[in-house]
Amino acid sequence: MDVFNALQTAVSGLKAQAFSLDNISGNIANAQTTGFRRVDTTFVDMLTEEPARTQTSGSVAAYSQLTNTLQGNLTATGVTTNMALNGDGFFVVRTPGTDTAGQQTFPTGDLYTRRGDFTVDKNGNLVNGAGSYLVGQSLDPLTGQATGDGVIKISNQAVPAKATTTISYAANLPKSPTTTSGSTLLGALAGGDVRVLSGSAATPASVAASDTDSFLSSSISGGSLTAYAADGSPVNLQMRWAKVAAAESGTGTSDTWNLFYASKTGTTAAASTWKNVGTAFTFNGSGQITAPTGGTLAIPGLTVDGTALGTVSLDMSGGLTQYGAASGQITTNTLQQNGYASGSLTALAVTSDGKLTGTYSNGNSLALAQVGVVRFNAPDALKATSGGNYAQTVDSGEPLTGLKGTTIVGGNVEQSNTDTASEFSKMIITQQAYSANTRVMSTAQQMMSDLINIIR
Structure with a gap:
């Protein structure tokens, strides 16, 4: 019976090595497949119940071993919607189907992939080279809040205008301003005193047209920016500062400044x-x-050249100070606002934290979607399907949402983690083992023939 057992064992060895060669051939064939994970082969000995002194080495069985935890090299593609995971995790995707009317539909079952060569199709969906569609959260570009889950769809609709409601301003006002008049203080003007020396005025005053030259010569520029009305109309908001009082010892007077803006602009001072x-x-x-x-x-009531901006908040939390400055001019550290005109989508990109952002013709960059990325406690226990996708199994555990240290690299894809040189080495070893098993079979056959010839 030992000869027959040897024959059966050799057959199991042939099957195991053939199984290994099958995996090697698949790995080599997919050496250039984006996001492919090679499949290694693990061998397990199969023993029968025998006493220790009569125990034989037994037969062998071969099983596949996934390598989902092994990172492939990242390659730049120049396609901004391509993305690669640098670390653990999988993109969440779905494969399309069709309904009774022949329309494209997406089943609710999620699949998982490392293949990130996503591009935008005619419907605005992100699909990779294997035909799988990216899943994630759609975001409201104006608020950044999630509006729904599912297959990501990028809208080509223009983003509406947003009115300026806040101006962030941080600057240093010089303790001794340098003005063209030579005076550090703005006094009462001939056309009316426009200063506010303490507190707030019930009705803010405007500089008379006849006093414009005097005002400009006794004040310094505070910067300018483009602000936007509710309909997206842009206005050039110009600001000037005038020092109206200086601190005097024993009087309780503080260094006091007033901020002015040009409610009407023109090419001449009088205008x-x-x-x-x-x-x-x-x-x-x-x-x-x-x-x-x-x-x-x-x-309140900020209006420039007849365009009403309404009430605008001046945010000085970044710092407004009065330190000595040799130039005698204002040093502006922050001057920006939160409004913009309407704009159309011009480009897409993905950030390291998985936000798909759109760049618009008005210069804004707004988040449009959050890419779905999940992790598994046992990623090598996932079930491989076609197209570089994997399905959840009982052994893999539930998907865990979030990057957790993994980053997304935009404009890149992950290559196959197959090492061709290593696969060739394994192929040589497999060939030798397969050949050796055939020699065992021929030897066992010869021994059985010798046994039969005894009877003859």
Whole structure:
């Protein structure tokens, strides 16, 4: 019976080595397949119940061993919607089907892949080279809030305009401003006193047209920016600062400034109108602002050249100070606003945290979707399907949402983790083992023939 057992064992060896060669051939064939995970072969000895002194080495069985935890090299493609996972995890995808009317549908069952060569199709969906569609959360571009889950679809609709509601302003006002008039303080103008020396004015004053030259020569530029009305109309908001009072020992007077903006712009000084925002900005001897408090100031009824912006909040939380400056001019550290005109989508990109962002013709970059990425406690226990996809199994566990240290690299794809040189080495070893098993079979056959010839 030992000869027959040897023959059966050799047959199991042939099957196991053939199984290994099958995996090797698949790995080599997919050496250039995006996101492919090679399949290794593990061998297990199969023993019968025998006493220790009569125990034989037994037959063998071969099983596949997935390598989903082994990273492939990342390659830049230049396609902004391509993406690669640098670390653990899988993209969540779905494969399409059709309904009774022949329309494309997507089943609710999720699949998982490392293949990230996604591009936008005619319907605005992101599909990879194997025909799997990316799943994630759609986001409201204006609020950034999630609007739904499922297959990501990018809309080509123009983003509506957003009115300017906040101006972020951080700057240093010079303790001794350098003006063209030579005076560091703005006094009462001939056409009316527009200063606010303390607190806030009930009705902010405007500089008379006849006083424009005097005002400009006694104030310094505070910067300018483009702000937007509710309909997206842009206006050039120009600002100037004027120091209206200097600290005097024993009088309790503080260094005081007033902020003005051009409510009407023009090519000549007489055509311009400057309006006080109506609040006294005071500073202590250390150059720190003492009023207004709270870091913000509401500017009501802000209107430029007839375009109404409404109430705009001046956010000074970034810092408004009065330190000495040799230039005598204002140093602006932050001057920006939160509005924009309407715009159309011009480009897409993906961030390292998985947000798909759109760049619009108005210069804004807005988040449109959150790419779905999951992890598994036992990723090598997933079930491989066609197209580089994997399905969840009982042994893999439930999908865990989130990157957890993994980053997404936009404009790149992950290559196959097959090492062709290593596969050739395994193929040589497999060939030798297969050949050796055939020799065992021929030897066993010869021994059986010898046994039969005894009877003859």
